[in-house]
Amino acid sequence: MNILIIPDKFKGSLGTKEVIAAISNGIKKIIPDANLYPVLASDGGDGFLNAVAENLDCEVVTVDTVDPLGRRIKADYLLNHVNRVAYIELAKSSGLELLQVHELSAMKTSTYGTGLQIRDAILKGATSIYVGLGGSATNDGGTGIARSLGYRFLDDSSNDLEPNGENLLKIRTIKNEEAVLSPNGISFYAVNDVDNPLYGAKGAAHIYARQKGANDSEINTLDEGLRNLDAVVQGNLGKNVARNPGAGAAGGTAYGLQAFLNAEFISGIDFVLDLAQVKELLQEEKMDYVITGEGKFDNQTLHGKLIKGVVDLGKNHEVPVIVVCGQTEVAAEKLTSLHITEILEIRDASKPLEYNMENAAALTEKAISTFFKNLTGV
Structure with missing residues (x-):
C-alpha cells in the first residue's frame, strides 16, 4: 500500500x-x-523555512532585526547564493510566536522587522525574494516592511508616522523618493493560502485581528485604517490591489508587498508541493x-x-x-x-x-x- x-x-x-x-x-x-x-509542507505560514530547507540547498542567514513591538532580536532566513533567491518567513520577526498573550496588540505591532530581513537579503544580492505569510501578530498593511526600505508615511502635518495598525487612519501622504534601498529589479513573491481581501467583513481586521489582541472597537478602527491606506496608495502610487484575493493575508502584509514592491501572489501549498x-x-x-x-x-x-x-x-x-x-x-x-x-x-x-x-x-x-x-x- x-x-x-x-x-x-x-x-x-x-x-x-x-x-x-x-x-x-x-x-x-x-x-x-x-x-x-x-x-514536510507549509501554506506559507509557520514552518515555511523548514519546508524550503527540506527540499533546497540554502544557507541559513541570521540577522539582527526587531520583533513586532520593536525589540531587538535575531532571526533567520534562507539564501541560495547560486540562484540569488531568498526565503523569508514573516513569523520569524513579525509573528505571534514572539509575543506573550498580554503583549498582543494589532494596534501597536509592525512588520518592520520582516522588512529588515528583506533589506539584508537585498544587500546580500538576492534578486528573487519569497516571503512566507502566516502567523503574523500584525495588522499594518505591510507599512512596516515598506518603511524599512525607505517609504515614508506622513500625517496631515507632514509628520512621519510609525508603521503600525493604529496609525493607518492618520496616513495622508506616502513618499518614496528618498528610498534608502531600491527594490527595483528584484522579484518579490507573497506566499500564502488565504483569499481574504484587504478590508471589509472578510478582510484582514475583521477575520484575523481579534486573535492579535484587538477588541471590537479596535477591529473597526483597523478596518477603517486599511481602507484609508488603500485610498492613499491609490492616490499617491496609482495601485488598486486591495480587493485582490489574498491581499488581507498577514494583516494586509500581502497587500503591502504588492502595493509597495509589486509582489506576485503565489499559493503556498502549490509552491511547496512543487518543491517536493x-x-x-x-x-x-x-x-x-x-x-x-x-x-x-x-x-x-x-x-x-x-x-x-x-x-x-x-x-x-x-x-x-x-x-x-x-x-x-x-x-x-x-x-x-x-x-x-x-x-x-x-x-x-x-x-x-x-x-x-x-x-x-x-x-x-x-x-x-x-x-x-x-x-x-x-
Missing part, C-alpha cells in the same frame, strides 16, 4: 514532523510493509491514500489553507483523502463535495483540552491504527 502523508502542524501541540511521525507509526503498526511518502515534486510522484506511483491534517478542521480551513490544497491534490489525482484532526467543525454533508473520504477526530471528548493536546501524538497514532485496522480487518 502506498500512502502520501502531507499534514499541517497541530498548533500548540505537535509540529509537522511530529504529526508525520505519529501518522507513520499508526500505519506501520497495522501495515508494516506500507510504502510511506511523507512531505509531489505531482511528479503522483504520476510515477499509484497512491492508495493521501493523509493530511491539522489541529482544528473548520470552515476557515476551506478558504485556501494547506489542507484545502492537499484535498484538491487528491481530487485532481483521484486519490482518497483522509483528514486527521484534533477537532472538526465542518458539517458531515460537506465532506463528499470536498472529496474527503474520512475525517478522523482524535480527541477524547471525555477528557479536557489540556489532556488532548498533551497526548496528541498518541491519540493520532491510535486513530490512524484504528482506521487501517478496520480497513484491512487485521
Whole structure:
C-alpha cells in the first residue's frame, strides 16, 4: 500500500514532523510493509523555512532585526547564493510566536522587522525574494516592511508616522523618493493560502485581528485604517490591489508587498508541493491514500489553507483523502463535495483540552491504527 502523508502542524501541540511521525507509526503498526511518502509542507505560514530547507540547498542567514513591538532580536532566513533567491518567513520577526498573550496588540505591532530581513537579503544580492505569510501578530498593511526600505508615511502635518495598525487612519501622504534601498529589479513573491481581501467583513481586521489582541472597537478602527491606506496608495502610487484575493493575508502584509514592491501572489501549498515534486510522484506511483491534517478542521480551513490544497491534490489525482484532526467543525454533508473520504477526530471528548493536546501524538497514532485496522480487518 502506498500512502502520501502531507499534514499541517497541530498548533500548540505537535509540529509537522511530529504529526508525520505519529501518522507513520499508526500505519506501520497495522501495515508494516506500507510504502510511506511523507512531505514536510507549509501554506506559507509557520514552518515555511523548514519546508524550503527540506527540499533546497540554502544557507541559513541570521540577522539582527526587531520583533513586532520593536525589540531587538535575531532571526533567520534562507539564501541560495547560486540562484540569488531568498526565503523569508514573516513569523520569524513579525509573528505571534514572539509575543506573550498580554503583549498582543494589532494596534501597536509592525512588520518592520520582516522588512529588515528583506533589506539584508537585498544587500546580500538576492534578486528573487519569497516571503512566507502566516502567523503574523500584525495588522499594518505591510507599512512596516515598506518603511524599512525607505517609504515614508506622513500625517496631515507632514509628520512621519510609525508603521503600525493604529496609525493607518492618520496616513495622508506616502513618499518614496528618498528610498534608502531600491527594490527595483528584484522579484518579490507573497506566499500564502488565504483569499481574504484587504478590508471589509472578510478582510484582514475583521477575520484575523481579534486573535492579535484587538477588541471590537479596535477591529473597526483597523478596518477603517486599511481602507484609508488603500485610498492613499491609490492616490499617491496609482495601485488598486486591495480587493485582490489574498491581499488581507498577514494583516494586509500581502497587500503591502504588492502595493509597495509589486509582489506576485503565489499559493503556498502549490509552491511547496512543487518543491517536493509531489505531482511528479503522483504520476510515477499509484497512491492508495493521501493523509493530511491539522489541529482544528473548520470552515476557515476551506478558504485556501494547506489542507484545502492537499484535498484538491487528491481530487485532481483521484486519490482518497483522509483528514486527521484534533477537532472538526465542518458539517458531515460537506465532506463528499470536498472529496474527503474520512475525517478522523482524535480527541477524547471525555477528557479536557489540556489532556488532548498533551497526548496528541498518541491519540493520532491510535486513530490512524484504528482506521487501517478496520480497513484491512487485521
